[in-house]
Each structure stands twice: as structure tokens, then as C-alpha cells.
Amino acid sequence: MGxxxxxTFVLTGHGLGATGFTTRLSAWLGEHALPVWxxxxxxxxxxxxxxxxxxxxxxxxxxxxxxxxxxxxWLAGRMRWQIxxxxxxxxxxxxxxxxVGGVLAGFGAxxxxxxxxxxxxxxxxxLGVAGFVFLGAFFxxxxxxxxxxxxxxx
Amino acid sequence: MSxxxxxxxxxxxxxxxxxxxxxxxxxxxxxxCKLTAQFRLTDxxxxxxxxTAIVFAAVGLYALEWGGLVDAGGIYVPAPYLWAIAAxxxxxxxxxxxxxxxxxxxxxxITTGRVDAIVFFAGLLIGTFAFxxxxxxxxxxxxAGELTKGDRLPELLGLPEWIVLVVLxxxxxxxxxxxxxxERRARATSxxxxxxxxxx
Numbered sequence: 001m002g003x004x005x006x007x008t009f010v011l012t013g014h015g016l017g018a019t020g021f022t023t024r025l026s027a028w029l030g031e032h033a034l035p036v037w038x039x040x041x042x043x044x045x046x047x048x049x050x051x052x053x054x055x056x057x058x059x060x061x062x063x064x065x066x067x068x069x070x071x072x073x074w075l076a077g078r079m080r081w082q083i084x085x086x087x088x089x090x091x092x093x094x095x096x097x098x099x100v101g102g103v104l105a106g107f108g109a110x111x112x113x114x115x116x117x118x119x120x121x122x123x124x125x126x127l128g129v130a131g132f133v134f135l136g137a138f139f140x141x142x143x144x145x146x147x148x149x150x151x152x153x154x
Numbered sequence: 155m156s157x158x159x160x161x162x163x164x165x166x167x168x169x170x171x172x173x174x175x176x177x178x179x180x181x182x183x184x185x186x187c188k189l190t191a192q193f194r195l196t197d198x199x200x201x202x203x204x205x206t207a208i209v210f211a212a213v214g215l216y217a218l219e220w221g222g223l224v225d226a227g228g229i230y231v232p233a234p235y236l237w238a239i240a241a242x243x244x245x246x247x248x249x250x251x252x253x254x255x256x257x258x259x260x261x262x263x264i265t266t267g268r269v270d271a272i273v274f275f276a277g278l279l280i281g282t283f284a285f286x287x288x289x290x291x292x293x294x295x296x297x298a299g300e301l302t303k304g305d306r307l308p309e310l311l312g313l314p315e316w317i318v319l320v321v322l323x324x325x326x327x328x329x330x331x332x333x334x335x336x337e338r339r340a341r342a343t344s345x346x347x348x349x350x351x352x353x354x
């Protein structure tokens with residue numbers, strides 16, 4: 001992973017990410033489902049002016065992530081439909097928790113202007129203060145939340 | 155960037171993303187169970203892989219800048235809005251502990267057919283819309299706690315970069331030792347539980 005990250009910096013000047021894509025995807029979905037609201041929205045509106053989802057580097061990178069993940073999963077024989085962790089808490093609860101976790105992560109990534117990949121990993125690799133502060137807060141909050149909510153997915 | 159290495163943006167994005175997705179899946183990070191084991195302190199793969207990647211890239215960048223192959227000024231450093239970063243990082247940490255993924259690993263989880271990862275991904279979009287809807291109120295938080303002393307650790311601490319890198323390498327070695335100790339302890343505990351309960 002270090003080699004991929006280093007190569008990304010050398011070739012593009014920035015690191016790897018994920019939520020740059022989900023934000024643009026949200027803006028695109030909003031443009032089609034709620035055009036007036038999205039265009040007026042001070043946060044998502046400017047993304048529409050940036051052009052289509054695939055006009056940004058991060059969207060292509062995420063497509064690559066899906067392709068790379070698929071190939072690795074296929075080579076390792078790890079591809080099968082499943083709801084991981086449903087055995088201990090039941091399917092509805094597991095999916096509910098996944099949804100809540102996703103909403104929290106989606107919201108948090110917009111406050112921090114990046115996620116574990118974009119700020120934590122890439123930001124720390126350039127010795128950015130933001131990267132280390134992110135990882136500290138991420139792991140401290142995660143450890144605490146894990147204790148309070150039954151230890152995550154098992 | 156040298157001309158020989160210049161790739162079109164879509165191509166470099168797909169290729170580098172491909173490498174990222176491949177190594178994430180290969181490390182087992184498409185599994186929410188393995189990922190959240192880090193917060194149970196029973197499997198330290200997340201710490202180890204992340205720390206190794208950070209140290210490798212940081213040392214590599216330093217060497218390439220020193221050799222004149224990379225222009226340090228052209229490397230993007232996230233803005234140090236410390237309260238924003240801490241609040242967002244904490245929210246993502248809680249989301250990880252509860253939901254089982256972070257944004258990037260959810261995408262890898264989807265590639266292995268995990269429905270919970272698809273739901274997590276949908277949650278990311280809902281969270282983004284919630285943020286956009288509340289943007290008027292939360293906007294001040296996104297730039298809270300700006301650090302003016304410098305964006306990077308060497309400037310902040312007033313230390314040469316190589317000293318920071320040496321400390322970082324030392325911290326990585328420490329994480330491996332600490333993680334190994336926790337992992338052995340977790341394994342011993344689970345083996346004990348297995349031998350004590352005949353029903354298992």
C-alpha cells in the first residue's frame with residue numbers, strides 16, 4: 001500500500017481518497033432527484049458547476065478501487081453475497097448499524113474535508129498535522145465507540 | 155512531474171485506484187469483522203498496514219525530494235483546521251466502530267459482495283446530504299481551529315524533517331511490538347475459552 005501511495009504522490013501531487021467521489025455522486029444524485037434544492041444548496045451546488053462526476057480524478061480513482069478490489073476478491077475466491085456480522089446481532093440490526101455508521105462517516109468526512117484515506121493516510125504520509133490529528137481522533141473515538149456499542153462487527 | 159511519467163488523469167486515477175483497491179482487499183480490509191477487530195484490539199492489521207504505508211510513503215517522498223525527483227511545493231497537504239479535522243475524524247471513527255467500515259474500505263467490501271458495505275455506502279450519501287442540508291449551521295465548524303504555525307509536523311515542531319521521520323519509524327516499530335503483544339494475548343484468551351467450554 002505504501003508503494004501505491006508514494007506513486008500516487010509522485011504522479012499526481014496528491015494522495016488517495018474516497019469521499020471526494022461520494023460527494024460528487026451525491027451532487028449528481030441530487031441534481032436528478034432534487035434539482036432546485038441541489039442547485040440552491042451552498043455546499044452541493046458548486047459541485048454541479050464542476051461538471052459531471054467523471055470529470056474529476058477521484059471518480060476515476062474510485063472506479064479503479066472497485067476494479068482492483070474485484071480482481072483481488074475474485075483471485076482469492078472471496079466473492080459471495082453475504083451480510084457480515086448478521087450472525088451475532090441479526091440481519092436488520094446489522095444493516096441498521098451499517099447505515100448509521102455510513103451516515104456518521106459521510107457527515108464527518110464533509111466536516112473534515114476528507115476521510116481515513118484522504119486525510120488520515122495521505123495527510124500523514126506528507127507529515128501533515130491534519131493527518132495525525134485525524135488519526136488520533138479517529139482511533140480514540142473508534143476505541144471508545146467500540147467499547148460502548150458491543151465491539152463492532154463479529 | 156516528468157513528461158515520461160505524465161499519464162492522462164482518468165488513466166492514472168484508474169491505475170492507482172486499482173492498486174489501492176487491490177491491496178486493501180488483499181489485506182482483508184473488505185471485511186468489517188477484520189476491520190473492527192482493530193478497535194477490539196484483537197487484530198492490529200489496520201494499524202500495521204496504515205503505519206507501514208505512511209512511513210514508506212513519507213520516507214520515499216523525502217528521498218525523492220532530496221534527490222530532486224519530486225518538487226516538495228507541488229505536494230498537497232491537507233489544511234490544518236484542527237477542530238474540523240478532529241470532529242470529522244471522531245465521527246468517522248464512531249461510524250467505523252458501529253458500521254464496520256470507513257468510506258474507502260466500504261467500497262472494497264462491496265466488491266466482495268457484502269450487503270452491509272452497500273448499506274454503509276448508501277449511508278455515506280445520506281450523510282453527505284444531511285451535511286449539505288445543515289451546511290448553513292455547520293459551515294463554521296469546517297474551518298474551526300486553524301493552525302497558523304505550519305501545515306506539517308517539521309514546521310510545527312521546528313525540527314528537521316529527518317528527525318520527524320526517525321521518530322515516525324520508531325513509532326511504527328512500537329506499534330508492531332504493541333500490536334503483537336495484544337494479538338498474542340487475544341489468541342491465548344480465545345484458546346482458553348475454547349478449552350474451557352466443551353460445547354464449543
